[in-house]
Amino acid sequence: MVDASQAIVSIQGLNKRYANGFVALKNIDLAIRRGEIFALLGPNGAGKTTLINIICGIVNASSGTVIADGFDNVAQYRQARSRIGLVPQELNTDAFETVWATTSFSRGLYGKPSNPAHIEKVLRSLSLWDKKDEKIMALSGGMKRRVLIAKALSHEPTILFLDEPTAGVDVELRHDMWQVVHELRDAGVTIILTTHYIEEAEEMADRVGVILDGEIILVEDKATLMRKLGKRQLSLQLNQPLAAIPESLIDLELELADDGQTLVHTFDAQRESSGVAEMLTRLAELGIGFHDLKSTESSLEEIFVNLVRKPR
Amino acid sequence: MSSDGMNWYGVKAIYHFEMARWLRTLGQSLAAPVLTTALYFIVFGAAIGGRMGEIEGVSYGAFIIPGLMMLSILNESMGNASFGIFFPKWSGTMFEILSAPLSWKEMLLGYVGAATTKSMLLGLLILVTARVFVPYEIAHPLWMLAFLFLTALSFSLFGFLIGLWAETWERLQTIPMLVITPLTFLGGAFYSIDMLPPLWQKITLINPVVYLISGFRWSFYGIADVHVGISIGMIVLFLSVCLLTARWMIVSGYRLKK
Numbered sequence A: 001m002v003d004a005s006q007a008i009v010s011i012q013g014l015n016k017r018y019a020n021g022f023v024a025l026k027n028i029d030l031a032i033r034r035g036e037i038f039a040l041l042g043p044n045g046a047g048k049t050t051l052i053n054i055i056c057g058i059v060n061a062s063s064g065t066v067i068a069d070g071f072d073n074v075a076q077y078r079q080a081r082s083r084i085g086l087v088p089q090e091l092n093t094d095a096f097e098t099v100w101a102t103t104s105f106s107r108g109l110y111g112k113p114s115n116p117a118h119i120e121k122v123l124r125s126l127s128l129w130d131k132k133d134e135k136i137m138a139l140s141g142g143m144k145r146r147v148l149i150a151k152a153l154s155h156e157p158t159i160l161f162l163d164e165p166t167a168g169v170d171v172e173l174r175h176d177m178w179q180v181v182h183e184l185r186d187a188g189v190t191i192i193l194t195t196h197y198i199e200e201a202e203e204m205a206d207r208v209g210v211i212l213d214g215e216i217i218l219v220e221d222k223a224t225l226m227r228k229l230g231k232r233q234l235s236l237q238l239n240q241p242l243a244a245i246p247e248s249l250i251d252l253e254l255e256l257a258d259d260g261q262t263l264v265h266t267f268d269a270q271r272e273s274s275g276v277a278e279m280l281t282r283l284a285e286l287g288i289g290f291h292d293l294k295s296t297e298s299s300l301e302e303i304f305v306n307l308v309r310k311p312r
Numbered sequence B: 001m002s003s004d005g006m007n008w009y010g011v012k013a014i015y016h017f018e019m020a021r022w023l024r025t026l027g028q029s030l031a032a033p034v035l036t037t038a039l040y041f042i043v044f045g046a047a048i049g050g051r052m053g054e055i056e057g058v059s060y061g062a063f064i065i066p067g068l069m070m071l072s073i074l075n076e077s078m079g080n081a082s083f084g085i086f087f088p089k090w091s092g093t094m095f096e097i098l099s100a101p102l103s104w105k106e107m108l109l110g111y112v113g114a115a116t117t118k119s120m121l122l123g124l125l126i127l128v129t130a131r132v133f134v135p136y137e138i139a140h141p142l143w144m145l146a147f148l149f150l151t152a153l154s155f156s157l158f159g160f161l162i163g164l165w166a167e168t169w170e171r172l173q174t175i176p177m178l179v180i181t182p183l184t185f186l187g188g189a190f191y192s193i194d195m196l197p198p199l200w201q202k203i204t205l206i207n208p209v210v211y212l213i214s215g216f217r218w219s220f221y222g223i224a225d226v227h228v229g230i231s232i233g234m235i236v237l238f239l240s241v242c243l244l245t246a247r248w249m250i251v252s253g254y255r256l257k258k
């Protein structure tokens, strides 16, 4: 794990049991590094929102501690909270307020003197400037999502939680948001996001955490994760279809596809491709020819699906 | 955050938000209570009051002014403050208040402060409206303002508690309808307690609103059903109980945090 001096958010022994007895978080230990983009992945109901809401002070933990930028989120809630911005999963906004008013309101709420220049900068960066005088109820869902992001950025937080920021957002806007998130990271903001679009995590995250049934089952650098758990495949388009895999090749991880026309070799991405040379030599010895070959790597999505599907 | 450790910008943000909400529907916010009060004056003051004698030297129309003001202030304070905190809970925007660096004091100053302001403005407007119907004089204007303020504050705080506690719209309406309205009507808004049979004079004294109206009326006409010191004591007691309850509810997150 990360040593404490590096961690901007440090969670220890966190448990949450809701009033109805449901245990949503089990003994969570997690450290978020200063300046990183951390993607928290997990299926519906895994406990992502619960975890974020506890850190932000919206839900009470049953036990455990959360330290944000050196401040305990309960005992020193003022210091802790004034550093945190939250974009919630639900699109809850004040329908009758204007975009400008609601964004300025958020800044005040977090204890900052008004700063129209900053609000303007935030609204412009989210392409909301031309909507600044419109009432929120007149905005589309994607626009409301952006207003929530603007509110969360209004007080210049150093830690930003984005709970499914791109749910229900069109492709173009999603790329805009990625852009905004990257800019924030470059400005030194630590970002923790949840998403069900794994490509989003793949595109943005420095590290990935996977939560399942209230437990963190994995935290890893994205690159390492993809190397460790990713699979690579080599597909050969055969000149002559095969009815079965020749006996002398049985020890290699081979499969036939396309009615025997394609031979597929699957191997762990971290294992060097030594097996490939061996396979090609043996195929040549057997006189099996091929006219095309293709190599593919599994995406984070496949890795993720395998992780959460595995019976544990 | 200012040097005294208070988040005054946060207080200001909530206060402005609540005042803006009220100003957006100003006509509605003021017209309804003023119209209601005018009707009371017409029905009770003019129609019935004409057949009633003076009460302790005060004409009936003038006698009911403090009670009517109290009636409106109680209703407005509770309606406004309970809605102010219930609505964000209901609509989900409460997340922002909960995640902001606000203490219980700042939340109360913002929400209850705004509701108190609105109620006092309304009370004064009713006082002006009453002028149209009956002549009156105010014997102790500063005490009148003090009572107005304390009452608006206490019941805004009480309304805030109801809004915190309520989980449905029905509950939000229940307490004002089932408890406060009867208490105000039985609290001597339209009569002097002396007019009641002896047994009821005693029973009435468990009604806290009696102390409010009595004290308030004293500030107008120097006449009271109970001693003015007791009135002030009761208000302060009620205020303190509400304050402690509010602090406990906000700090523990009761009905606010899951």
Ligand SMILES: Nc1ncnc2c1ncn2[C@@H]1O[C@H](COP(=O)(O)OP(=O)(O)OP(=O)(O)O)[C@@H](O)[C@H]1O
Residues within 6 Å of the ligand: A018, A019, A020, A022, A024, A042, A043, A044, A045, A046, A047, A048, A049, A050, A051, A089, B258
């Ligand atoms: N107030 C509550 N009372 C009881 N159980 C709750 C409450 N809120 C959430 N839960 C339960 O806790 C679990 C975790 O919920 P949570 O919202 O944290 O999941 P999530 O990972 O954010 O899911 P999603 O991807 O759907 O947003 C779920 O099983 C949910 O039903």
Ligand SMILES: [Mg+2]
Residues within 6 Å of the ligand: A048, A049, A050, A089, A163
């Ligand atoms: Mg969620």
